[in-house]
Amino acid sequence: MKLIAYHRPAALAEARHLLRELGAAAMPLAGCTSHSFVKGDEERIGVDLAKIGFDTIERADGGFIVGANARVADLQAHRAPGWVLDRVALRFVSQPVRNMTTLGGNIARIFPWNDFPVALLALNATVTIAGEEDRQLPADIYFDGQPARHFKAGDILIRVFVPDVGAGCGFAYRKDTLVSMAFSRLTAAVWLQREGKTIRDARIALGAAVPLPLRLELVEEAVVGKVYSAELIADAMERQIAALRWRSSDAFSEEYVQQLARAHVPDALEEAFRAAGGGRK
Amino acid sequence: MNIAFTLNGKPQELTISPNEKLTEALRRLGVYSVKTGCNEGACGSCVVNVNGRAVKSCLMYAAQVDGGCVETVEFIGSLDNPHPIQSALVEEGAVQCGFCMGGLIMSAKAVFDKNPSPTDEELAIHLDGHLCRCTGYEKIQSALRKVSSGAAS
Structure with missing residues (x-):
């Protein structure tokens, strides 16, 4: 991709107008750290969203409203009861990249290395898109395929509501890379609600190892309402592994990432279960 | 296109291509401490501080620093x-x-x-x-x- 012109609108309305006028030639810019990896010489007109606002993290009823322009470093630095995205942010590439990449940029287009979709799926987040009217999309719908299909010309992702991880609930995140700042080979996130020794509810998401991030519904169905059991989870994982299409590359085979899933998903479930019991949230 | 920013404490104006990365623009200005190593955000030899934050200049368009403040090790x-x-x-x-x-x-x-x-x-x-x-x-x-x-x- 090659930028042949660059605009930096100062407000949402101006940005929406520019994107509508430019149509398919426009490339919204929200951090730009992925651009070096977009192949080809297609000419596009950059519309940098950095100055339109939506870069804060605010407490809201039951969670947090995160502006799409909030940088990963801001998510990393934020501290509040029930806030867990700092843990996801901390594993994101490296500090100079965390200082540049925005949450919106990381979820507006899904590359295999995007880390936040799995966390937002597990946390049951809601994405807000500004268009003719603001639209709110649950993560399950937003991430069910490439998000581009939710955007008409002039639409802009402006914020994400992230529910807090409250009492009796736990969250865990796993990211597997060859070296610490390499692209993810597998990401997994678990949100879990516990009642005694029973898993009352769970949302389990997997990314990078599969073509698009998704929830592990067979594992969720197997564990919800049941007493926590490593054997139960292992059995459900085998059924889930057999049911999924896996991603491979020159660097790793499908069998290898399946093995990563066998290791990381149960580990994340165990950590979330312990956290829900009063340990780390 | 033209941009204006503060480079190492001094006002700087520069004509750039919209596709030009900050690394290239800085080296064109003679700021040779900024190295192009991997050119994909991995090695860190191109890191400069923009508005007080360390960033990888090989991943940043020069246009993004318009109006901002860039510091390199020369400063x-x-x-x-x-x-x-x-x-x-x-x-x-x-x-x-x-x-x-x-x-x-x-x-x-x-x-x-x-x-x-x-x-x-x-x-x-x-x-x-x-x-x-x-x-x-x-x-x-x-x-x-x-x-x-x-x-x-």
Whole structure:
């Protein structure tokens, strides 16, 4: 991709107008750290969203409203009861990249290395898109395929509501890379609600190892309402592994990432279960 | 297109291509401490500070710094008057070829500007975007620990 012109609108309305006028030639810019990896010489007109606002993290009823322009470093630095995205942010590439990449940029287009979709799926987040009217999309719908299909010309992702991880609930995140700042080979996130020794509810998401991030519904169905059991989870994982299409590359085979899933998903479930019991949230 | 920004404390105007990366623009301006290593955001030799944050200039369009403030290692010290981070790196033998050092020093400066006494863990987190093929990292860590403890000259 090659930028042949660059605009930096100062407000949402101006940005929406520019994107509508430019149509398919426009490339919204929200951090730009992925651009070096977009192949080809297609000419596009950059519309940098950095100055339109939506870069804060605010407490809201039951969670947090995160502006799409909030940088990963801001998510990393934020501290509040029930806030867990700092843990996801901390594993994101490296500090100079965390200082540049925005949450919106990381979820507006899904590359295999995007880390936040799995966390937002597990946390049951809601994405807000500004268009003719603001639209709110649950993560399950937003991430069910490439998000581009939710955007008409002039639409802009402006914020994400992230529910807090409250009492009796736990969250865990796993990211597997060859070296610490390499692209993810597998990401997994678990949100879990516990009642005694029973898993009352769970949302389990997997990314990078599969073509698009998704929830592990067979594992969720197997564990919800049941007493926590490593054997139960292992059995459900085998059924889930057999049911999924896996991603491979020159660097790793499908069998290898399946093995990563066998290791990381149960580990994340165990950590979330312990956290829900009063340990780390 | 034309941009205007503050480069190492001085106003700077520059005509750029919209597709030009900050690394290329800075080197065109003679700021040769900014190295193009991997050119994909991995090695850290291109790190500069933009508005106080360490960023990888190979991933950033030059247009993005219009109106902003860019600092490179040329700004923070010299041979005659090195910054304490630079002194500590030399004293600890943490510099060999020096290719990675301009970027690494700018990341370290961004950390110390916010917190003069970061812990080892904080330093490790904030310097995880830098690859050094010469010294191993141990001497770099001990140099930065020296700065953190106030023992650097």
